[in-house]
Amino acid sequence: MGHGIIAWIIIGLIAGWLTGKIMKGSGYGFFMDMIVGLVGALVGGFLSSEICLGGVGEHGLIVSIAIAVVGAVILTWIVRLISGKSTA
Secondary structure (H helix, E strand, C coil): CCCCHHHHHHHHHHHHHHHHHHCCCCCCCHHHHHHHHHHHHHHHHHHHHHCCCCCHHHCCHHHHHHHHHHHHHHHHHHHHHHHCCCCC
């Protein structure tokens, strides 16, 4: 089951917002959180397909959001490691 562009935007918004709430510290702003969510969906989809769980577009909306959030959390963690941005 594939998602259309509107669903990807919704998944990105939700994943970015949830990642901002899960990760301690300040977020990156509305648009950057959305971008982190969308890129996180790609990261999460890649990781889930590598461990044979299927990609983001192969599941329903809720599972796709969960996979995107996991990817966005990993991406945020890596970005903070590289940039040296504090988590507090």
